[in-house]
Amino acid sequence: MNDKDKFYGVIGRLLTIDLSSQTVNIESIKHDYLKKYLGGAGYACRYLIEHIEENTPPLSEENILVIMTGPLCGTSAPSSGRFVICSKSPYTKLWAESNCGGYFGPELKKAGFDGIIIRGKSENHCYITIKGNKVEIIKDDKVWGKDIQETSERLKEKINEPQSKVLCIGQGGENLVKFANICADGRFAGRTGMGAVLGSKNLKGIIVKGKDYKPNIKNPKTFKDTTKSMMKEVLNTESAKIMRNYGTSAGVMGAYAKGDLPIKYWSKGTWENIMEISGDKYKEDLLVKNYACYRCPIGCGRIININNENYKANEIAGPEYETIAGFGSMILNDNLESIAIANDLCNRYGLDTISTSSSIALLFKLYNEGRINKEDVDGLDLNWGNDKAMLELIKKTAHREGIGDVIAEGSNAIGKEFNISHEEIATINTLEVPYHDMRACYGMALTYLFSPRGACHTTADAYKALYKANEIDFSSIDVKKTDVHSNSKELVSSTSNLQDYRAIYSSLVSCVFFNPIPKQMKNLINALFGYKFNLNDIKILGERIFTLKRLFNLKMGWDPDEEHIPEILLKPKSEGTARRKTPDYKKLRNYYYKFRDWDIKTGGPTSRKLKLLGLEGIKY
Ligand code: SF4
Known part of the structure; x- marks a missing residue:
């Protein structure tokens, strides 16, 4: 095989399953999508923007659900076993992206698939088994009505492979609860209602048992050395030690102290x-x-x-x-x-x-x-x-x-x-605002307002990264530690750059709790694919992925006039560390449009920006 046709980071195969016709096919990963969007959520978005329309009902057989691993999955890179589930959200009617940990992603890759594309709707309640190359859609009425734990046990019994990994929904997904999630090994793909999409397709779950597929790495020695030094660097940080000791529960008192809870x-x-x-x-x-x-x-x-x-x-x-x-x-x-x-x-x-x-x-x-x-x-x-x-x-x-x-x-x-007036309801772009208060860090106002999936804190963790006390240094990608209570251009550029950097994480698919310095991430990407990216290339890559999701939302009919923060989230509190604070979000929003070179009337990037990012020609 010619080296330019060889895949790095991915196996090169996507499983496509049509539940209406009960057919299974394999399609090849597109080299150009991989180069431009890395994999994971970026790849899924590039695929879905072509196949989903504004009038596609999210809970219909016309909607498509994509389960994608990233190019680090299955390698020795730390915290790299995550995967994403993407679609059109039944909750927000916008871009849906749910990121999940556990072991399902690596097992899928071991089975020889970088992802699964699910179309159509099964006539009967069913689940899917993947045993290496053997893929079957199994009718099973008895699995319907079971909770996630019972479903996992039943599916594992059926396949009779103790090491197999299960992804499934509970009663929430079956009953089309708009924010139903999907579980994989005790980890959850939440927020955007992906469980309801699976439920609407009468698909209860997927069980996979891998074989011995592994992604190629272009420069294995550099890759190995980089992962080693990343690991050492990250494990020495105070935040990694705290996470190990307390998990995210450490955040309760930390957030309380900042007025963030x-x-x-x-x-x-x-x-x-x-x-x-x-x-x-x-x-x-x-x-x-x-x-x-x-x-x-x-x-x-x-x-x-x-x-x-x-x-x-x-x-x-x-x-x-x-x-x-x-x-x-x-x-x-x-x-x-x-x-x-x-x-x-x-x-x-x-x-x-x-x-x-x-x-x-x-x-x-x-x-x-x-x-x-x-x-x-x-x-x-x-x-x-x-x-x-x-x-x-x-x-x-x-x-x-x-x-x-x-x-x-x-x-x-x-x-x-x-x-009840919408000004009293803590949602932004339909989605309930996660529990980081924008009055404690104004960057969160922008994070929530411009997150492609509705209010989301993982799209840019400004509530940590922008604080002067934060030990992780993102300054090389122009994410500056700043006054978190300023309505400044610096706060806007730092939040925006952080969104772009996290978009790379969404494509890799990596965990936002694992934070080596950006130079290490760049070295890892270069070693994996054989690229020669510098940090500016990394910034552009992230911006391209982030902007692509914006284009998806515009295609779904997103109206920028709806970018609104309800009063309940802005009213200054009278006590606590963030008392009397509130962001001037309209001012920040104006800066944001200028910084991104987006048109505030259409909500989209200018043609100049599209060209710079290599996104011209994408229909939205
Ligand atoms: S830090 Fe936590 S969520 Fe992230 S990969 Fe590790 S165990 Fe999973």
Whole structure:
């Protein structure tokens, strides 16, 4: 084979499955897409922008779901076993991208596939088995109605391969809850309703057992040396040590100290019971052991036991920061065990914990303000902190029972049901805002406003990266540590550059908790593919991937006039570290358009920018 036709980083094969016609095919990875978008989410977006239209209903057989690994997956690179699930979101009707850890991605690659493209809709409830090259669609009515744990067990029994890896949905996805997620080995692809897309196709899950496929590496020695030095560098950082010791629960007190943690549905800056949900309390009362995704030296996952008079559970996955905030401080619930049970319920049903908790917290707020009553919420008492009622609402959501049918459509639907102004609802571009307060770091206003999938904190973790105290140095890609309360051009350029850099992570597909300096990432990419990129090339590559997702949204009919932040997220708090602070987001937004060379009227890049990024000619 001619070297220019040889693949590096990828196997070169995509599995395409049409559930309507029950056919399976293999198509080749496109070299030019790989070069321009790296793989992962960038590759998926380039594929989907050609195949999905503005009028494609997300929960129809016309929608397409792409599961993609990245070019680092299956190599020795640390924290590289993640994969993405992309489609048109049934929740936002925009770009859907859900990033997931665990071991499914590497197993798929070992089976000889870089990704799976799923089209159509099966007539019957079914699952897919992949055993090396043998791929089958299996009809199975009995698997429907089962939760994620039961489904994983059933599928593993069926394939009879103990080392196989399962990806599946719970009742949330089956019942088309708009923010249903997909589980793979206890890790979740959340936020954008990918579980509902799978459910709409009558597809309960996929089980894969790999063979011995491995991606080629152009310069194996340099690649190995780079991964070694990255590993050493990252493991010596304080943040990696904290993540290892506490997982993301360390973020509770860190966020509280900055005024970043939402309290009482975004209205308060302090809470006297905060220590009850702290990382220390979590470690002391619940933690059994850590767990790690494929080739991850950090291991931020938590396995916990719960044992008190009200709640008991053995060796279940522990809640992450976002879940603790959502089911804890957002509704003034200081019962950490109940938060862990809420997490477990969401994990079993396959519900995104941010959207579930934020929608439930909105009901708590309305109830406590006397704007809804018991009759509106199936007789439940939603006084602040009522953990039992919170758990009931999760169950109702998964099964769409009573008020759960409204919650399953998300916060904006709750607003509509009870005639609440959108200014009081903490969503941006439909999606519930994750639990990092933009009044603590103004960069988060831009992150949420311009995230391609609706309000998302992982698109640019400005809430960490822009702080002067942050130990990771992104200055080489022009992400400067800055005054997080300034409405400055520097804050805009740094946030925007961080979005571009994280877009590279979305294509690689790498974990945002693993942060070597950008030069190391560049060296790794060069060693893998044999490129000669400098850091400016890396910046352009990231900007191209980020901008491509913007084009996807414009194609879906995105109107830039809808870029709006509701008042509830802007109203200055009267206490806490971020008191009296609020971003001037309209000013920041104007700077942002100028910095990106986008047209504020159309919302799209200028033709000059499209040309610079090599995106001219893409129809959107
Ligand atoms: S840091 Fe945590 S989420 Fe990231 S790859 Fe490691 S275990 Fe998975």
